[in-house]
Amino acid sequence: MKKVLVTGGAGFIGSNFVHYLLGTARDLKIQIVNLDALTYAGSLENLKDLPEGHYTFVQGDICNRDLVRGLLDQYQIDTIVHFAAESHVDRSILSPEPFIQANVIGTFTLLEAARQYWLIEKALPIDEIRFHHVSTDEVYGTLDPEDPAFSETTPYAPNSPYAASKAASDHLVRSYHHTYQLPVTISNCSNNYGPRQFPEKLIPLIILNALSGKSLPVYGDGQQIRDWLFVTDHCEAIYKILTQGVSGQTYNIGGNNQSANLTIVETVCDLLDEMQPAAEPRRNLIKFVTDRPGHDRRYAMNISKIDRELGWKPRYSLTDGLIATVQWMLANPEWVVAIQKQSEYQTWLTKNYDKREKSS
Numbered sequence: 338m339k340k341v342l343v344t345g346g347a348g349f350i351g352s353n354f355v356h357y358l359l360g361t362a363r364d365l366k367i368q369i370v371n372l373d374a375l376t377y378a379g380s381l382e383n384l385k386d387l388p389e390g391h392y393t394f395v396q397g398d399i400c401n402r403d404l405v406r407g408l409l410d411q412y413q414i415d416t417i418v419h420f421a422a423e424s425h426v427d428r429s430i431l432s433p434e435p436f437i438q439a440n441v442i443g444t445f446t447l448l449e450a451a452r453q454y455w456l457i458e459k460a461l462p463i464d465e466i467r468f469h470h471v472s473t474d475e476v477y478g479t480l481d482p483e484d485p486a487f488s489e490t491t492p493y494a495p496n497s498p499y500a501a502s503k504a505a506s507d508h509l510v511r512s513y514h515h516t517y518q519l520p521v522t523i524s525n526c527s528n529n530y531g532p533r534q535f536p537e538k539l540i541p542l543i544i545l546n547a548l549s550g551k552s553l554p555v556y557g558d559g560q561q562i563r564d565w566l567f568v569t570d571h572c573e574a575i576y577k578i579l580t581q582g583v584s585g586q587t588y589n590i591g592g593n594n595q596s597a598n599l600t601i602v603e604t605v606c607d608l609l610d611e612m613q614p615a616a617e618p619r620r621n622l623i624k625f626v627t628d629r630p631g632h633d634r635r636y637a638m639n640i641s642k643i644d645r646e647l648g649w650k651p652r653y654s655l656t657d658g659l660i661a662t663v664q665w666m667l668a669n670p671e672w673v674v675a676i677q678k679q680s681e682y683q684t685w686l687t688k689n690y691d692k693r694e695k696s697s
C-alpha cells in the first residue's frame with residue numbers, strides 16, 4: 338500500500354481515516370489521493386493540519402468514470418479504500434434515489450475503473466493491489482433481543498433503501514472478486530461516533546441540540562439497540578485489513594458496546610451537565626417523537642473473526658468514546674458553527690423533525 342485512493346475522505350469516517358493513516362499510524366510511505374464530491378456531508382474543514390507532502394485532494398464524483406480512471410493512471414494507485422456514499426438512513430427514506438446513484442452506480446464505476454486499470458491493462462503487479470469496500474452491519478437486517486450477533490455468514494436482509502443500496506454494492510464487490518479475481522476485501526461495521534461526525538446522526542445531533550437547549554428527539558420508545566464503535570477504532574480495523582487481511586474476505590467490525598438509544602441520549606445529557614453545567618438537567622429536553630418507518634430494532638456484531646485472524650479489538654469503552662466526542666465538539670466551536678450555518682442542514686432539520694414533532 339503506497340498510492341492510496343480514498344473515496345469520501347472529506348466525510349466523517351473517511352477524514353478520520355486520512356488523519357489516522359498520516360497521524361496515528363504515521364504511515365508516511367503512503368501518498369493519499371482523496372476523491373470526494375463534497376456533498377452536504379463532506380467538508381474540507383475535516384482535513385486540516387495534515388502532514389505536508391503526503392496528501393492530494395480532488396473534488397469529484399465517484400460516478401464519473403473518466404475522472405476515476407484518470408486518477409488511477411495519473412497517481413498509479415495500488416489501493417482503493419472506498420468510503421464515499423450517501424450514509425443517512427432517514428434521508429434514504431425521504432429520498433432514496435441519490436443512494437442508488439452514489440452507493441450502487443458509484444461503487445460499480447470504481448470497480449470498472451479498477452478492473453480496466455489493474456486487470457485489463459495490468460498496470461501493476463496483482464499482489465500489490467487492493468480494493469477495500471467499507472460497508473455496514475445494516476445489510477444483515479434486524480435482530481430480536483435473544484438472537485445471536487451478526488456474523489460474516491449471516492444472510493443479507495437489508496430493511497431501508499440505504500441498507501439495500503449498501504447490500505447491492507457489497508454484492509457487486511464480491512462478484513468482481515469471484516468473476517474477475519479482483520483483489521478485494523469488505524468490512525461491515527456497526528454504528529460509528531466520534532470527532533467530525535455530521536450532526537444528522539444521533540450522537541452529534543443530541544450533543545449540539547443539548548448544548549443549545551433544543552429538544553432531544555428520541556424515535557419511538559428509544560429501546561432500539563445499536564453496537565457503538567469509536568471512529569478511530571474503525572480506522573485501525575480497516576488499516577489492519579489493508580495490511581494483513583486476505584483478499585476475497587469479509588470482516589465484521591463492531592464495538593462490543595450495545596446500548597439502547599435512550600441510554601445513549603441520557604448518558605450524553607449527564608456528561609454535558611458535568612462538563613458544561615446548565616440551569617436545568619439536559620434530560621428534561623428529551624422528547625419522544627414519531628418512529629422511523631421500518632426502524633431496525635437491534636444490531637450486534639460478532640467480531641471474533643477479525644479478532645482471531647487479525648488481532649483487532651476495539652480500544653474505546655462507550656464512556657471514554659463519548660467523553661472524547663463531547664470534548665472534541667466543545668474544543669471545535671468553529672466546526673460546529675460552520676455546519677449550523679449550512680442552509681442545507683437547517684432545511685434537513687425542518688424536513689425530518691417538524692412533522693415528527695407535531696404528530697408525537
Ligand code: NAD
Nearest residue numbers: 345347348349350374375376378379398399421422424529
Ligand atoms: P458521511 O456521510 O459522513 O461521508 C460521506 C462522504 O462521501 C462525504 O464526504 C461525501 O461528500 C462523499 N460522497 C458522497 N457521494 C459521493 C460521490 N458520488 N462521489 C464522491 N464523494 C461522495 O459518511 P460516513 O458516516 O463517513 O460513512 C462512510 C462510509 O462508511 C459509508 O460507505 C457508510 O456506508 C459506511 N459506514 C458508516 C457507518 C457510520 O456509522 N457512519 C458505519 C458503518 C459503515
Ligand code: DAU
Nearest residue numbers: 424425426473474475527528537538539554555556561598
Ligand atoms: O449501523 C451502521 C449504520 O449506522 C451506518 O451504516 C449508517 O451510515 C449510520 O448512519 C448509522 O445508521 P443509524 O440509522 O443506526 O444511525 P443514526 O445515528 O441515524 O441513528 C441511530 C439510532 O438513533 C437509530 O436507532 C435511530 C435513532 N435516532 C436517530 C436520530 C437521528 C433517534 O432516536 N433520533 C434521531 O434524531
